[in-house]
Amino acid sequence: MxxxxxxxxxxxxxxxxxxxxxxxxxxxxxVRGCMVIKPYxxxxxxxxxxxxxxxxxxxxxxxxxxxxxxxKSFFTKEAxxxxxxxxxxxxxxxxxxxxxxxxxxxxxxxxxxxxxxxVRPTSETIIWDTYKKWIKSYRDLPLLINQWANVVRWEMRTxxxxxxxxxxxxxxxxxxxxxxEAIEEAEKILFLYKDFIxxxxxxxxxxxxxxxxxxxxxxxxxxxxxxxMQDGKALQAGTSHFLGQNFAKAFDVKFASRSGNxxxxxxxxxxxxxxxxxxxxxxxxxxxxxVLPPKLAPYQVVxxxxxxxxxxxxxxxxxxxxxxxxxxxxxxxxxxxxxDTYKPGWKFSEYELKGxxxxxxxxxxxxxxxxxxFVRRDKCEKQIISFSEITSTTQSILNQMQHDLFLKAxxxxxxxxFSVDNFDDFSYRINNGGFVLAHWDxxxxxxxxxxxxxxxxxxxxxxxxxxxxGLCILTGKPSLQRVIFAKSY
Amino acid sequence: MxxxxxxxxxxxxxxxxxxxxxxxxxxxxxVRGCMVIKPYxxxxxxxxxxxxxxxxxxxxxxxxxxxxxxxKSFFTKEAxxxxxxxxxxxxxxxxxxxxxxxxxxxxxxxxxxxxxxxVRPTSETIIWDTYKKWIKSYRDLPLLINQWANVVRWEMRTxxxxxxxxxxxxxxxxxxxxxxEAIEEAEKILFLYKDFIxxxxxxxxxxxxxxxxxxxxxxxxxxxxxxxMQDGKALQAGTSHFLGQNFAKAFDVKFASRSGNxxxxxxxxxxxxxxxxxxxxxxxxxxxxxVLPPKLAPYQVVxxxxxxxxxxxxxxxxxxxxxxxxxxxxxxxxxxxxxDTYKPGWKFSEYELKGxxxxxxxxxxxxxxxxxxFVRRDKCEKQIISFSEITSTTQSILNQMQHDLFLKAxxxxxxxxFSVDNFDDFSYRINNGGFVLAHWDxxxxxxxxxxxxxxxxxxxxxxxxxxxxGLCILTGKPSLQRVIFAKSY
Numbered sequence: 001m002x003x004x005x006x007x008x009x010x011x012x013x014x015x016x017x018x019x020x021x022x023x024x025x026x027x028x029x030x031v032r033g034c035m036v037i038k039p040y041x042x043x044x045x046x047x048x049x050x051x052x053x054x055x056x057x058x059x060x061x062x063x064x065x066x067x068x069x070x071x072k073s074f075f076t077k078e079a080x081x082x083x084x085x086x087x088x089x090x091x092x093x094x095x096x097x098x099x100x101x102x103x104x105x106x107x108x109x110x111x112x113x114x115x116x117x118x119v120r121p122t123s124e125t126i127i128w129d130t131y132k133k134w135i136k137s138y139r140d141l142p143l144l145i146n147q148w149a150n151v152v153r154w155e156m157r158t159x160x161x162x163x164x165x166x167x168x169x170x171x172x173x174x175x176x177x178x179x180x181e182a183i184e185e186a187e188k189i190l191f192l193y194k195d196f197i198x199x200x201x202x203x204x205x206x207x208x209x210x211x212x213x214x215x216x217x218x219x220x221x222x223x224x225x226x227x228x229m230q231d232g233k234a235l236q237a238g239t240s241h242f243l244g245q246n247f248a249k250a251f252d253v254k255f256a257s258r259s260g261n262x263x264x265x266x267x268x269x270x271x272x273x274x275x276x277x278x279x280x281x282x283x284x285x286x287x288x289x290x291v292l293p294p295k296l297a298p299y300q301v302v303x304x305x306x307x308x309x310x311x312x313x314x315x316x317x318x319x320x321x322x323x324x325x326x327x328x329x330x331x332x333x334x335x336x337x338x339x340d341t342y343k344p345g346w347k348f349s350e351y352e353l354k355g356x357x358x359x360x361x362x363x364x365x366x367x368x369x370x371x372x373x374f375v376r377r378d379k380c381e382k383q384i385i386s387f388s389e390i391t392s393t394t395q396s397i398l399n400q401m402q403h404d405l406f407l408k409a410x411x412x413x414x415x416x417x418f419s420v421d422n423f424d425d426f427s428y429r430i431n432n433g434g435f436v437l438a439h440w441d442x443x444x445x446x447x448x449x450x451x452x453x454x455x456x457x458x459x460x461x462x463x464x465x466x467x468x469x470g471l472c473i474l475t476g477k478p479s480l481q482r483v484i485f486a487k488s489y
Numbered sequence: 490m491x492x493x494x495x496x497x498x499x500x501x502x503x504x505x506x507x508x509x510x511x512x513x514x515x516x517x518x519x520v521r522g523c524m525v526i527k528p529y530x531x532x533x534x535x536x537x538x539x540x541x542x543x544x545x546x547x548x549x550x551x552x553x554x555x556x557x558x559x560x561k562s563f564f565t566k567e568a569x570x571x572x573x574x575x576x577x578x579x580x581x582x583x584x585x586x587x588x589x590x591x592x593x594x595x596x597x598x599x600x601x602x603x604x605x606x607x608v609r610p611t612s613e614t615i616i617w618d619t620y621k622k623w624i625k626s627y628r629d630l631p632l633l634i635n636q637w638a639n640v641v642r643w644e645m646r647t648x649x650x651x652x653x654x655x656x657x658x659x660x661x662x663x664x665x666x667x668x669x670e671a672i673e674e675a676e677k678i679l680f681l682y683k684d685f686i687x688x689x690x691x692x693x694x695x696x697x698x699x700x701x702x703x704x705x706x707x708x709x710x711x712x713x714x715x716x717x718m719q720d721g722k723a724l725q726a727g728t729s730h731f732l733g734q735n736f737a738k739a740f741d742v743k744f745a746s747r748s749g750n751x752x753x754x755x756x757x758x759x760x761x762x763x764x765x766x767x768x769x770x771x772x773x774x775x776x777x778x779x780v781l782p783p784k785l786a787p788y789q790v791v792x793x794x795x796x797x798x799x800x801x802x803x804x805x806x807x808x809x810x811x812x813x814x815x816x817x818x819x820x821x822x823x824x825x826x827x828x829d830t831y832k833p834g835w836k837f838s839e840y841e842l843k844g845x846x847x848x849x850x851x852x853x854x855x856x857x858x859x860x861x862x863f864v865r866r867d868k869c870e871k872q873i874i875s876f877s878e879i880t881s882t883t884q885s886i887l888n889q890m891q892h893d894l895f896l897k898a899x900x901x902x903x904x905x906x907f908s909v910d911n912f913d914d915f916s917y918r919i920n921n922g923g924f925v926l927a928h929w930d931x932x933x934x935x936x937x938x939x940x941x942x943x944x945x946x947x948x949x950x951x952x953x954x955x956x957x958x959g960l961c962i963l964t965g966k967p968s969l970q971r972v973i974f975a976k977s978y
Binding site for chain 1: 564615
């Protein structure tokens with residue numbers, strides 16, 4: 001097996017990159033900062049999309065599509081939004097190329113745009129410019145719209161899936177009659193994300209509100225779900241924003257209310273991205289490669305024959321096709337690897353690397369005994385199963401594995417969540433990784449200072465934590481509840 | 490009913506636009522040339538995507554995602570490609586905005602890109618730059634990859650769905666060991682498109698090869714499917730290209746063949762876009778609005794109660810919920826419009842406008858008689874159906890309507906396809922609309938001249954037409970088969 005993976009403990013970052021590349025999830029492209037999502041990686045994203053899209057539709061949302069370009073002037077309409085987003089972005093300034101005298105292709109200076117266009121880093125502005133036309137009366141509300149799209153945020157230091165100049169995501173943009181409805185929507189989506197990520201990705205989360213410093217540029221409140229990676233760093237997995245009337249005011253979107261007054265519309269927006277694939281890798285994978293939760297695995301089962309003669313090959317393939325057919329009919333995603341050009345040992349390593357949950361191999365002895373050999377990816381133990389039990393065993397292994405991956409990650413999260421009461425303990429814990437619960441006086445300046453000293457940020461302010469009087473670990477000023485700090489991606 | 494639709498015969502173009510806008514399919518955005526695809530229009534695209542994506546996967550294709558940006562230098566690598574595509578395009582030249590001294594947001598001249606990036610008009614170049622890394626041996630072939638994406642082609646005159654600066658599409662890009670395999674792929678996709686568009690969109694097609702003038706910039710051969718709109722103009726509905734080794738040579742993609750030689754890879758590419766929604770509208774719709782083939786209708790059935798009292802409303806709604814549940818359980822997409830804020834007559838017009846295939850209404854008399862009133866969108870005749878027959882009637886109407894829409898359009902196409910043998914007849918027919926079969930001497934210059942004189946272009950050179958000796962309608966030179974001319978979108 002020629003594909004090498006760095007040691008996870010010694011070089012987590014290299015280990016991550018090795019898995020992404022060797023498991024054929026993605027790679028860097030010829031365009032700085034932009035990745036190519038390879039078919040295997042894209043298939044995982046497609047599974048995610050399908051599950052999420054169904055959840056959005058079940059909760060009354062519909063999909064639509066808005067332009068990729070945003071006129072520069074739109075950004076400037078919401079003051080904090082432009083500060084957060086208009087800075088590092090791709091700017092379209094011309095609309096034509098031409099050949100110069102020496103035949104080179106150059107930008108045609110006569111085709112300069114009157115107003116520059118920004119490739120969307122997020123779509124609040126173009127969408128609220130559109131909503132102005134759609135919303136006249138309370139009868140037009142709520143508007144519950146989602147978009148699956150590519151977005152661009154110019155990044156200087158990029159990492160596959162975690163931080164790339166272009167990425168894929170969904171962005172929901174909703175409009176409501178009342179403040180409480182918009183808050184309810186933002187919270188509903190937070191819990192929809194939590195349910196999706198915990199149950200489908202098997203990634204356990206903490207959740208809560210962002211601090212002023214960390215919230216979305218343009219939001220009143222940002223709700224978030226955060227996961228803990230195996231190196232002890234936090235990863236923001238999804239955010240849901242209560243936008244108040246900020247964008248309605250910026251784009252002058254008013255509606256005739258039930259009482260007949262003209263009022264500004266209330267809003268939410270929310271999104272998750274291909275970054276979730278990074279979370280998946282860093283939560284479950286091991287030294288042998290990717291480990292995929294069965295619900296998201298493009299192939300849940302791989303079938304590999306072991307044989308010495310053509311005769312054995314034929315007999316084993318015949319049996320395996322039957323197995324494949326039975327499993328597929330139950331909706332299980334099966335990959336048949338009957339290629340003669342690769343040895344079974346090579347295939348075993350390859351599918352371990354790709355994180356296929358169940359490997360079923362069959363050799364001459366199995367053929368005689370009416371058995372197959374099962375290996376579950378996360379355990380790597382062999383199990384001999386009789387023919388009649390293949391479907392039931394597969395189903396139960398897939399369910400069990402999904403469950404176990406979550407429990408294992410949850411245990412890791414619990415074992416790496418610490419409560420501290422002074423700055424020395426805080427620094428020590430932050431340096432060693434994990435979520436650290438600590439009292440904080442609530443001021444942005446204290447948050448900045450803690451970040452400067454330790455590189456830790458407030459990942460979230462828990463929503464349902466018990467109130468507890470305490471003293472800020474940095475300033476000693478009073479605090480009413482602990483917040484969660486960590487170093488993060 | 491306040492939404493007005495122009496007369497189709499008097500002003501086809503206005504009629505088209507009125508339907509797109511009033512049926513809530515799409516609208517122009519605040520960004521020049523870019524459209525907003527509204528939820529109802531997007532739902533049709535989602536249905537199309539689902540059917541097509543399944544067909545691609547059944548024929549061995551997988552999805553992936555490539556960067557939206559293409560370095561300028563990539564374009565120049567394939568000579569005819571750059572001529573065709575690099576001209577009218579969105580050019581990214583900078584990656585940052587900043588505030589100037591007066592607080593305005595302006596482009597930061599210090600953040601100029603070393604090499605300009607083009608927003609992809611099509612992805613051959615970025616993909617073949619990537620394939621170079623993926624293809625080493627014949628064992629890596631074929632590569633059968635599709636991408637669902639947004640693309641940008643700067644358009645001066647735009648029309649919703651038909652010609653916009655940004656549109657959505659799928660683009661397949663395949664790599665093969667041999668010329669014949671690549672041609673076979675291009676033809677396989679042509680027939681996949683034909684099957685999809687005829688059976689799902691109910692739009693009848695002609696198909697064949699493009700002439701030199703009309704083929705894709707960078708292709709050896711372009712296969713196409715073409716539809717005839719109700720105004721007698723042709724619309725290119727999809728294209729599939731045999732690219733030869735053009736892109737392999739431009740990007741130096743060679744593989745070790747079975748015989749051990751290093752050879753250039755053979756390629757195909759193919760795509761259909763949101764333009765198909767335009768084809769759908771212009772093929773089936775009428776003076777009352779959109780007519781949707783049942784297979785693509787976001788709602789196949791709408792349920793509308795007619796009542797005078799709350800008591801009637803309650804009793805009717807109870808029955809209708811039962812109907813809705815039964816139809817849904819059969820996989821039929823049902824819209825319940827039980828709103829009290831709109832009158833039944835308003836709703837009738839609204840769903841006619843939106844092209845919902847079956848309307849089921851129920852009033853007090855129906856309640857007493859255990860009946861409902863059916864109206865099939867394309868016929869607009871009322872039918873009283875007893876309760877016990879609702880599901881079977883709905884199913885058979887949906888099937889019949891799908892079938893009838895195709896037949897009606899096919900008849901229209903046949904009635905508007907003419908064979909002519911001299912230039913006067915040719916001009917007359919072209920001016921009056923339709924497909925015109927005529928002899929042509931095969932030269933690009935003659936094609937140009939015909940276009941100049943009549944605005945007609947060769948829509949396709951039929952692949953399976955009988956060979957027939959004749960004389961070119963313009964030059965009188967010999968010709969071996971008739972080709973199909975029309976004015977087109």
